[in-house]
Amino acid sequence: MASSDVARQGDKNARPLSLSGHVGFDSLPDQLVNKSTNQGFCFNILCIGETGIGKSTLMDTLFNTNFENFESSHFEPKVKLRAQTYDLQESNVRLKLTIVNTVGFGDQMNKQESYQHVVDYIDTQFESYLQEELKIKRSLHNYHDSRIHACLYFIAPSGHSLKSLDLVTMKKLDSKVNIIPVIAKADTISKSELHKFKIKIMSELVSNGVQIYQFPTDDETVSKINTAMNGHLPFAVVGSTEEVKIGNKMVKARQYPWGVVQVENESHCDFVKLREMLICVNMEDLREQTHTRHYELYRRCKLEEMGFKDTDPESKPVSLQQTYEAKRQEFLGELQRREEEMRQMFVQRVKEKETELKEAERELQSKFEQLKRLHQDEKSKLDEKRRALEDEINTFNKKKAATELLQGQSFNTNANLKKDKDRKNSGFM
């Protein structure tokens, strides 16, 4: 990962000296190259385009391999992104290539939300890099950078102008990623139509303020070719993995009944230009731009959102540490406040519950009293009844005893009378 270079300004305290011999630090770039070659390079491309427009085929053609992509259906309900990472090697240079494809882009009836998924994906990659950068123990050296370095936007070859969806999407993406628009399936546009189409597209982009990636022209070794290529944007490409025999060579081409479109023929399409610009000349610049421009913008926005500033209200420079401490205090204070709040709430709740329970207790008590009273009443009533009943029984018993006595007495007298009678009668005899 290229570290952010310090701007080389003419330091006023350093005076230029001339050397009287060969020192040898002109090998510094070579050392750098060796180091980065040993490390390996990493590049991430995002391909946005309608289903079937030729994204996978173009990637296969560009990198001269078969990435084994399968066809997606047109009936996806939402836009998704599919990322695949490959390890490629050319001579002694290793490249870790990640290709991210959109799935279902442009197929839905309502495409208002289509760009959002792409934006979210790009932001997620930035976020994970930011997280890594802000860690206490970080390993940026080994970190697999997944930020998107280049975005190829595939324009359908209608021949008229951009589609409304293209415009809306590119506007949302131009501040987040390097956009390189390409005209896909360009073998359906004739030369004159192509010229008009390119002009129309560029004018629409300019008039709507969409900033696409311009090849850098500040480095003299490549400025000439880059300026020339900037005038050919957007590149009209044709992709093919099939080979056709032309002359005595097998070339990548598409065979039609009326002719053969050769992919690497510059008068047929701009494929060679794209390959050169994207891979051969400006790959490193794309990575640098992503890091210094797009990522920095994301980082700044994100940190500002969190409340970090470079200067405090009195316009004095504030270091990250100060801001961090302030934030921390704020955070702790917030925590304490929350705790207090919760405690208060808890106490209140407990009080409420207590009063509730007391109420309930009182109620129960009153009910108990009531019941007890009722019970007493009934008991006393029952006692009365019992007493009354006992009295009755007593009187009845007494009466019974009295009558029995009477009966006994009368019997006795009867018996006595009889005895007397009998005596009398027997006496007579």
Add this chain to the structure above:
Amino acid sequence: MTTNIRHKGRTIKSEDGEEKEYVGFATLPNQVHRKSVKKGFDFTLMVAGESGLGKSTLLNSLFLTDLYKDRKLLNAEERINQTVEITKHTVDIEEKGVKLKLTIVDTPGFGDAVNNTECWKPLTDYIDQQFEQYFRDESGLNRKNIQDNRVHCCLYFIPPFGHGLRPMDVQFMKALQDKVNVVPLISKADCLTPTEMRRMKDRVRDEIERFGIKVYQFPECDSDEDEEFKQQDKELKESTPFAVIGSSTVVEARGQRLRGRLYPWGIVEVENQSHCDFVKLRNMLIRTHMHDLKDITCDVHYENYRAQCIQQMTSKLTQDNRVESPIPILPLSTPDVETEKLIKMKDEELRRMQEMLQKMQQQMHEQEL
């Protein structure tokens, strides 16, 4: 003397020398021909599809005129929230004394906005409007000069850049299949190699069947036609949907001046059958099936619309007796929903009883054996 000759039937010598009585109604086709040439023909064609698929170029190539003289194309930003318009171009063209009044119904803005939900509504509304207009005219008192503005055919342009039909294509064709003859076309066919083209056509045909879309079917040719015609008809049917290329420029190819597209790697000829199906489309649309398209529109789509309309009106009438019928229609010959249900139930019962009867008879039969 002369009257005698006129009343005597003129005899014509047939091939084997027998003399047949000649009545003369074999000239009817000629009379029809003469009258129709005098009356002239009309045809309404609707084209639908996203912008940039070559609709205007194809129409110019089909009818060999320039229908779109000054056309303003919208920019991408203007199309973000665009609604679909309906524009009509009417041209009178003549060929060998036969006059054709051709109306092209164009649909700029279809499928161009970011949100295209129900973007075909203006089209279905337009078609229904024309049906309604014709319905009123037909039921009016003065039927001398009825203008037939009904849409006879709708060409739907499918983009060749994808893998087959897209959700928008499916929904559009399903919305219009019962109102107009839908003819799907694969546009800008010079984008696909022959293998890819075959795969695309097969895919589109499969998807049309899978989704149950009713596109325009060519009528079956009679069994007594000659073999060559039958072969041609079969080829025609097998190459649907037609893959077309249009061009309004003339190029030099093979020593001739032809309509075509000039590329650095070759010249695509519009009228070359091995390059695209333009010739088949032209033959089908103009030379052989134009009248069939009109017939199906009148007999099937319009009648459907009319029956639906009347049913709606009469159901409204039975609900509200005060509403006067705006058009003279025969009293209800179609039973209303209730009686229909009863009839259906009774039919079911009858059928069940018949089945039971059959089963019992079978059983008896088996017992006897």
